[in-house]
Amino acid sequence: MKNLKFSWCGVVAALSVCLTASADGPSLWYRKPADGNWTAALPVGNGRLGAMVFGNTSKEQLQLNEDTVWEGYKRDGANPAALAALPEIRRLLFADKNEEATALAGKTMMGIPTRIKSYQPLGDLWLEAPDSGAPTDYRRELDLDTGIASVHYKIGDVSFTREVFASVPDDVIVVRITSDKPGTINETLSMTRERDAACVNDPDATNRLVLRGQLTVEYAGQPPAPGMKFEAEVIALPSGGKISGSGGKLVVEGANSLVLLVAGATDYRGTDPDDLCRATLAKAAAKSYDTLLAAQVADQKRLFERVSLDLGSAGPEVEQLPTDERLGRVEGGQSDPGLLATYFQYGRYLLMGSSRPGTMPANLQGIWNDQIKAAWNSDYHLNINIQMNYWPAEVCNLAECHEPLFDLMDSLVGPGGHVAQVEYGCRGWVAHHLTDPFGFAGPADGVQGIWPMGAAWLAQHPYEHYLFSGDKEFLAKRAYPLMKGAARFILDFLVEAPPGTPMAGKLVTAPSHSPENKFYLADGKQSAFTYGATMDLEIIHDLLSNCIDASKTLNTDAAFREECESALMRLAPLQISKKDGRLQEWIEDYKDVDPRHRHTSHLFAVYPGHEITPEGTPELAEAAKKALESRGNGGTEWSKPWRMCFWARFHDGNRAYALLTDEASSFLYPNLFNRYPPFQIDGNLASTAAIAEMLLQSHMNSIDILPALPDAWPTGSVSGLRARGGFTVDMQWKDGKLAGATIRSSLDGPCKVRYAGKTVEFPAAAGKSYRLDGNLRVI
Ligand code: FUC
Numbered sequence: 001m002k003n004l005k006f007s008w009c010g011v012v013a014a015l016s017v018c019l020t021a022s023a024d025g026p027s028l029w030y031r032k033p034a035d036g037n038w039t040a041a042l043p044v045g046n047g048r049l050g051a052m053v054f055g056n057t058s059k060e061q062l063q064l065n066e067d068t069v070w071e072g073y074k075r076d077g078a079n080p081a082a083l084a085a086l087p088e089i090r091r092l093l094f095a096d097k098n099e100e101a102t103a104l105a106g107k108t109m110m111g112i113p114t115r116i117k118s119y120q121p122l123g124d125l126w127l128e129a130p131d132s133g134a135p136t137d138y139r140r141e142l143d144l145d146t147g148i149a150s151v152h153y154k155i156g157d158v159s160f161t162r163e164v165f166a167s168v169p170d171d172v173i174v175v176r177i178t179s180d181k182p183g184t185i186n187e188t189l190s191m192t193r194e195r196d197a198a199c200v201n202d203p204d205a206t207n208r209l210v211l212r213g214q215l216t217v218e219y220a221g222q223p224p225a226p227g228m229k230f231e232a233e234v235i236a237l238p239s240g241g242k243i244s245g246s247g248g249k250l251v252v253e254g255a256n257s258l259v260l261l262v263a264g265a266t267d268y269r270g271t272d273p274d275d276l277c278r279a280t281l282a283k284a285a286a287k288s289y290d291t292l293l294a295a296q297v298a299d300q301k302r303l304f305e306r307v308s309l310d311l312g313s314a315g316p317e318v319e320q321l322p323t324d325e326r327l328g329r330v331e332g333g334q335s336d337p338g339l340l341a342t343y344f345q346y347g348r349y350l351l352m353g354s355s356r357p358g359t360m361p362a363n364l365q366g367i368w369n370d371q372i373k374a375a376w377n378s379d380y381h382l383n384i385n386i387q388m389n390y391w392p393a394e395v396c397n398l399a400e401c402h403e404p405l406f407d408l409m410d411s412l413v414g415p416g417g418h419v420a421q422v423e424y425g426c427r428g429w430v431a432h433h434l435t436d437p438f439g440f441a442g443p444a445d446g447v448q449g450i451w452p453m454g455a456a457w458l459a460q461h462p463y464e465h466y467l468f469s470g471d472k473e474f475l476a477k478r479a480y481p482l483m484k485g486a487a488r489f490i491l492d493f494l495v496e497a498p499p500g501t502p503m504a505g506k507l508v509t510a511p512s513h514s515p516e517n518k519f520y521l522a523d524g525k526q527s528a529f530t531y532g533a534t535m536d537l538e539i540i541h542d543l544l545s546n547c548i549d550a551s552k553t554l555n556t557d558a559a560f561r562e563e564c565e566s567a568l569m570r571l572a573p574l575q576i577s578k579k580d581g582r583l584q585e586w587i588e589d590y591k592d593v594d595p596r597h598r599h600t601s602h603l604f605a606v607y608p609g610h611e612i613t614p615e616g617t618p619e620l621a622e623a624a625k626k627a628l629e630s631r632g633n634g635g636t637e638w639s640k641p642w643r644m645c646f647w648a649r650f651h652d653g654n655r656a657y658a659l660l661t662d663e664a665s666s667f668l669y670p671n672l673f674n675r676y677p678p679f680q681i682d683g684n685l686a687s688t689a690a691i692a693e694m695l696l697q698s699h700m701n702s703i704d705i706l707p708a709l710p711d712a713w714p715t716g717s718v719s720g721l722r723a724r725g726g727f728t729v730d731m732q733w734k735d736g737k738l739a740g741a742t743i744r745s746s747l748d749g750p751c752k753v754r755y756a757g758k759t760v761e762f763p764a765a766a767g768k769s770y771r772l773d774g775n776l777r778v779i
Contacts (some may be wrong), residue, residue, distance in 0.1 A: 025145030039669035047356025054541040068268035076415030077111030077442025082423035098527035111442025119708040173262040231273035307720035311337035346686025361404040382454035391689030430487030437474035439659035459486040506572035508532030519590030532587035535601035542614035657710035698723035
């Protein structure tokens with residue numbers, strides 16, 4: 001048996017302690033361990049591999065995730081009974097026979113299987129030190145700027161430091177334990193998983209542990225089938241002392257320091273997970289800790305430091321408090337702009353940690369999940385949640401983190417095309433309200449899942465990616481084909497509302513839902529199933545307009561463009577209620593079952609769309625505002641940031657801020673994860689997007705500076721936000737007024753800037769910066 005080799009450099013290792021001992025940039029920190037509370041543990045992630053670090057001193061837990069550990073196998077879900085039933089379902093819906101339509105659709109249209117399965121944890125890594133007394137001087141921290149979670153404490157007169165990071169460049173989780181007295185590190189390592197895996201010692205290497213397993217897939221009504229094979233491997237690299245291994249454990253005794261490298265993999269992409277883990281670990285183990293650390297820190301800073309935010313301070317005393325105590329103050333109604341700025345940056349950190357080029361997209365919990373059957377399967381929900389996850393990607397200068405979403409879309413084109421044909425007789429590709437990594441594109445989770453707008457909404461994302469970057473090659477090769485396929489489905493799917501209905505002769509969707517809300521029909525019966533829900537019309541307006549613009553930019557597809565134009569002209573118009581002036585959620589003025597429902601789907605056209613704006617469509621904007629008012633300030637952890645975005649688009653920073661304080665005071669766990677409950681990452685990520693939207697907007701062919709600055713942030717600055725058209729914007733403000741802004745352009749083209757009723761326009765050149773004063777004079 002041999003130990004895997006690891007090169008060590010004490011000098012640079014000492015330097016690394018300095019790097020992480022106390023964070024200069026935004027960080028979360030605590031005076032106590034997470035104590036078994038998963039939502040107090042601190043997340044690290046490289047987009048693919050993640051760990052929740054509990055910070056316990058005698059029995060440390062790293063709860064591990066790998067982003068392809070999912071129960072399931074390839075299935076698109078198409079139901080062959082759907083197509084024959086579709087005309088009758090439509091007829092029933094147009095005749096107000098919603099109950100009968102629901103029953104028939106439930107029998108014929110639901111995906112096979114009718115539900116998807118859960119994303120699951122990889123396992124747990126445990127580090128047990130002999131209990132030699134209570135720790136003192138305890139501090140644990142997550143430095144967002146370096147991505148390092150650290151724990152510092154003393155036992156007696158020995159100081160211990162543990163550092164953990166998930167490296168993108170080396171694709172491993174790295175743990176290092178050091179102390180200030182030689183020979184004091186004693187740890188017993190093991191790995192466990194609730195089911196389907198066992199931990200063994202590697203017969204070829206004394207210092208390697210392997211947690212190996214395979215899932216069983218149990219779709220309802222199907223025989224159990226073998227599922228994903230997965231593996232987590234750890235190698236222990238002590239300096240000094242001795243190491244031994246048996247019974248699925250490694251024992252390190254009397255070491256001066258200890259480095260652990262953790263790899264994780266599945267056979268999702270067809271490669272044996274054991275081969276993947278070994279190859280990754282061999283490469284990482286050939287590097288010194290300081291080389292791994294330096295690569296990690298450089299990579300993290302490269303993305304993270306693109307944006308900085310200062311919203312003011314509650315004073316040095318508050319700034320020095322641990323994160324949970326600051327959260328406690330906010331929960332008690334006190335303001336803390338510094339904590340809100342950290343919360344903003346934490347959203348960027350979480351997106352960086354759960355979505356990097358080549359990984360799966362961020363699911364409902366990013367990549368961090370400790371449950372075998374997670375809430376909503378920790379899946380990809382396409383009727384709001386995954387889109388929210390990506391709202392901060394462009395504006396908050398993390399455009400490359402957007403890429404996994406486009407990969408997911410690519411993977412759905414084939415299965416979604418099959419479902420489009422089999423269920424609807426349409427060309428193009430469709431997705432419904434949720435999906436998984438196995439190409440599931442059919443309706444799931446009951447009739448509310450018959451919402452064939454998933455692809456159409458997703459298609460907004462690659463186009464936005466293009467609008468921010470101006471990358472025409474991306475538009476031609478990736479974005480436009482995805483958009484065109486989604487639009488192709490919609491063009492085939494739209495039907496003329498029949499005579500006798502209020503929109504007779506206009507194009508509508510049928511069947512349709514306004515996610516996941518219900519209304520009363522004239523006969524007093526409730527329904528969620530409908531035709532032509534407002535959100536469908538708004539998504540379609542967005543998609544077809546984007547296709548028209550993109551085809552012009554690319555100078556292609558004149559015939560398809562005309563088809564889009566003609567469908568847009570014939571699309572049923574948005575409706576304002578004659579009863580109360582609200583933008584209607586449904587094509588007919590139905591009464592809501594729950595007027596305070598958590599979804600605000602009919603306001604898609606305000607955000608993330610922009611068909612409705614106070615300047616461009618004042619009447620609709622007024623109606624949308626009334627609809628928003630009547631929805632109230634309640635809702636779930638993700639409802640509020642969406643509402644923040646609406647208020648930002650309505651230029652009401654104080655209303656947006658009120659919701660933000662509500663979110664921070666009532667919907668955060670100690671580790672600042674958003675609390676549904678349980679944890680859902682969409683609220684974190686959408687809050688980050690909403691804060692950005694309060695400071696900068698660019699959906700009106702202009703850069704709108706401080707469009708919704710709340711009174712609570714009179715003085716502050718932000719740098720590095722992105723605006724559509726290839727711009728990066730820095731701004732400073734004082735006493736509630738713009739002090740100055742710098743706009744950097746990466747493209748040649750016109751630049752129009754607006755602030756407080758003033759407008760300036762100038763031709764911008766690629767690579768040039770423009771400095772503006774508080775009156776928008778270019779200086
Ligand atoms: C949507 C929401 C729920 C929840 C789920 C994951 O269906 O309506 O509130 O967030 O996604």
